[in-house]
Amino acid sequence: MSVARKRLTQERAEWRKDHPHGFVAKFARAEEGENKGQQDCLKWECRIPGKKDTLWGDATYPLTMEFTDEYPGKPPKCKFPQGFFHPNVYPSGTVCLSILNEDEDWKPSITIKQVLLGIQDLLDNPNPQSPAQGEPYMLYQQNKEEYNRKVKEQADSYRNQS
Structure with missing residues (x-):
């Protein structure tokens, strides 16, 4: 078993014992190939609750985490659904966050729990x-009212989807 797979298996066991309320993080099922239907520790399906008393609150947002065999030397790629409205999320859904960038603040000691709380x-x-x-960046900078309206609209679309 590779270092990445050992670490991810260990992190999953730790997560199951102790994780923040409302969060979900589990191995995804392989979608193709000889392992179709089996758990794939290099891909995780996650759900992140919006913080209470914020525009994002009362909704839970789906996120995938994809790891390579170079983990924990290289960070996972974290993605919301395509078109997710946020200034720091690319149109593809990929999250732009310094702790997810190996040239910035990524460290092999960062845990999945820390990544999800950071997101x-x-x-x-x-x-x-x-x-x-x-668009989200411009609205956030120049028209907070419209930005807030779009965030609330998006949050409404993710309520009760858990």
Whole structure:
């Protein structure tokens, strides 16, 4: 078993014992090939709750985490659904966050729990220094009212989907 697979199996066991309320993080099922239907520890299906008393609250957001065999030397790729509305999420859904960038703040000691909590925090606290998507960034900077309306609209679409 590779170092990445051992670490991910260990992190999954730790997660099952102790994880933040409302979060989900589990191995995905392989979609093709000889392992179709079996659990794939290199791909995780996650759900991140919006923080209470924020525009993102009362909704849970789906996220996938994809790891390579180079993990934990290289960070996972974290993706919301395509078209997710947020200044720090690319149109493809990929999250732009310094702790997910090996050239910035990624460290092999960062846990999946820390990544998911960091993404939860990013939802309500966008980083205007690192825009990934034009419209949400411009609205966040120039028209907070419209930005807030779009965030609420998106949150409404993710309520009760768990």
